[in-house]
Amino acid sequence: MDKTPTNPNPSDNAAAKSGWVDRALNFIEVVGNRLPDPAVLFLALMVIIWVLSWLLSGVSFGTVHPATGEAIQVTNLLSGDELARFLSSMVTTFTGFAPLGVVLVAMLGVGVAEHSGFINAVLKKLLAVTPQMLLTPMLILVAIVSHTAVDAGYVLVIPLGGVIFYAAGRHPLAGIAAAFAGVSGGFSANFVPSAIDPLLQGFTQTAAQIVDPQIQVNPLNNWFFTSASCLLVTLLGWWLTDKVVEPRLKKVAIDGDEEDMPVMHGLGGREKKALYLALVVMAAGIVTLVAWMLPETSAMRDAQGQLASFSAPAMKSIVPLIFLLFVIPGVVFGYMAGTFKTSKDVIDAMSKTMSSMAYYIVMVFFCALFISEFARSGLGTLLSVEGGNLLAAMNLPGPVTIMGIILLVAFVNLFVGSASAKWALLAPIFVPMLMQIGFSPDLTQAAYRVGDSSTNIITPLMPYFPLVVVYCQRYVKSTGIGTLVSMMLPYSLVFLLCWSVFLVIYWSLGIPLGLQASYSYP
Numbered sequence: 001m002d003k004t005p006t007n008p009n010p011s012d013n014a015a016a017k018s019g020w021v022d023r024a025l026n027f028i029e030v031v032g033n034r035l036p037d038p039a040v041l042f043l044a045l046m047v048i049i050w051v052l053s054w055l056l057s058g059v060s061f062g063t064v065h066p067a068t069g070e071a072i073q074v075t076n077l078l079s080g081d082e083l084a085r086f087l088s089s090m091v092t093t094f095t096g097f098a099p100l101g102v103v104l105v106a107m108l109g110v111g112v113a114e115h116s117g118f119i120n121a122v123l124k125k126l127l128a129v130t131p132q133m134l135l136t137p138m139l140i141l142v143a144i145v146s147h148t149a150v151d152a153g154y155v156l157v158i159p160l161g162g163v164i165f166y167a168a169g170r171h172p173l174a175g176i177a178a179a180f181a182g183v184s185g186g187f188s189a190n191f192v193p194s195a196i197d198p199l200l201q202g203f204t205q206t207a208a209q210i211v212d213p214q215i216q217v218n219p220l221n222n223w224f225f226t227s228a229s230c231l232l233v234t235l236l237g238w239w240l241t242d243k244v245v246e247p248r249l250k251k252v253a254i255d256g257d258e259e260d261m262p263v264m265h266g267l268g269g270r271e272k273k274a275l276y277l278a279l280v281v282m283a284a285g286i287v288t289l290v291a292w293m294l295p296e297t298s299a300m301r302d303a304q305g306q307l308a309s310f311s312a313p314a315m316k317s318i319v320p321l322i323f324l325l326f327v328i329p330g331v332v333f334g335y336m337a338g339t340f341k342t343s344k345d346v347i348d349a350m351s352k353t354m355s356s357m358a359y360y361i362v363m364v365f366f367c368a369l370f371i372s373e374f375a376r377s378g379l380g381t382l383l384s385v386e387g388g389n390l391l392a393a394m395n396l397p398g399p400v401t402i403m404g405i406i407l408l409v410a411f412v413n414l415f416v417g418s419a420s421a422k423w424a425l426l427a428p429i430f431v432p433m434l435m436q437i438g439f440s441p442d443l444t445q446a447a448y449r450v451g452d453s454s455t456n457i458i459t460p461l462m463p464y465f466p467l468v469v470v471y472c473q474r475y476v477k478s479t480g481i482g483t484l485v486s487m488m489l490p491y492s493l494v495f496l497l498c499w500s501v502f503l504v505i506y507w508s509l510g511i512p513l514g515l516q517a518s519y520s521y522p
């Protein structure tokens with residue numbers, strides 16, 4: 001089948017126009033493939049911390065802790081007492097690691113909603129009722145919201161993007177590109193709270209406590225910013241898809257086998273009824289929760305009647321509320337649609353989700369030990385104070401410093417694809433260091449999210465990147481890594497530039513980043 005008779009080999013055409021992209025990709029692949037698995041990387045870093053602590057334990061640096069006024073001394077982690085402490089506290093270090101419990105609890109609820117078919121039904125319904133002229137922005141918006149279900153965007157929305165555009169008489173690769181830009185490029189833009197929020201917050205809080213052991217970070221500390229970013233990414237993606245990417249694809253022939261091309265099936269009558277009832281239940285739950293919180297005497301408020309303080313039960317319940325927000329409508333939809341027949345099916349859905357988190361749990365084990373030892377050694381405090389002093393001496397404008405962090409994260413993201421693994425590595429360095437020069441952990445985390453999202457769509461080391469190539473090959477057989485990167489590069493560069501500027505403007509206007517969030521420390 002050939003709907004657009006032009007160049008029979010689009011990948012050669014793309015490669016000819018972007019030779020430097022191919023060279024950069026080769027470099028990224030070589031370097032990235034030589035990096036150890038993140039779990040092994042954390043183990044290796046912990047050993048390095050041990051050795052450095054032994055070598056530097058007798059050195060007097062003359063650096064004073066800004067909070068205590070005492071000289072910072074490196075602790076020898078290879079001493080007998082420290083090794084005994086490490087072994088005796090290993091289990092509690094792992095089980096007490098902040099991100100572990102919050103992520104797993106949130107994912108239990110999301111898993112039920114995903115495996116019941118509730119999330120897929122919502123996404124399909126949104127796209128089915130969208131007018132032609134709003135097809136691109138709605139696809140991108142749905143792709144952004146799909147982050148809530150973790151993998152749903154990659155396995156459902158991206159291929160659906162190709163199907164929908166093809167059915168509308170548009171180039172399917174443009175639909176795949178738009179969906180990919182929303183799912184992966186807009187990974188940190190979402191107005192719906194999801195598991196990624198407490199995941200990042202856990203690492204941020206742990207890192208901040210290297211400098212200030214009493215500091216607390218709200219799981220929704222970037223919620224307002226990511227909600228506003230949702231609109232920004234949608235508008236940018238809309239313009240890029242319709243004005244830049246799709247016009248370039250007009251000369252790319254669709255030569256896939258028609259029988260191999262996926263077809264989007266609508267919702268059946270039973271699924272529609274199940275969806276409507278589940279949405280009604282979800283809305284009723286939200287209304288009930290708001291009604292419970294509003295009275296000044298509400299049990300969800302703290303002793304002073306505040307709803308947004310760290311001691312308020314409402315703030316302590318954010319993760320359980322995310323769990324309930326998905327598990328209740330997921331169960332209702334599952335039973336009504338027939339995907340759940342017994343209570344065992346619900347538990348099986350949770351079990352499948354937990355099995356998909358197995359690698360995360362393994363990685364977190366080594367990550368928790370590394371962060372604990374890094375903080376215990378004093379090297380983290382020393383590095384952050386000295387780094388903060390260096391940044392203060394350079395006297396760079398605040399926006400320049402934040403832009404530098406964003407660009408550095410965007411570069412590192414080309415080699416380390418996992419958002420959690422990368423922030424676990426960078427947070428203990430960036431967060432305390434920027435706290436020393438007056439930047440809050442909330443602002444540092446927001447900068448990280450911008451840099452992390454923007455280059456997701458151009459690195460072949462992103463786990464789902466090869467899958468997106470396969471989606472494209474259903475329509476254009478000769479699609480390769482270079483083709484996909486050259487197609488996604490405009491999104492990456494524009495997102496990185498405009499989103500960074502947007503954060504600086506957002507900051508300069510003093511708009512809150514999220515719940516209980518600030519821009520400065522202390």
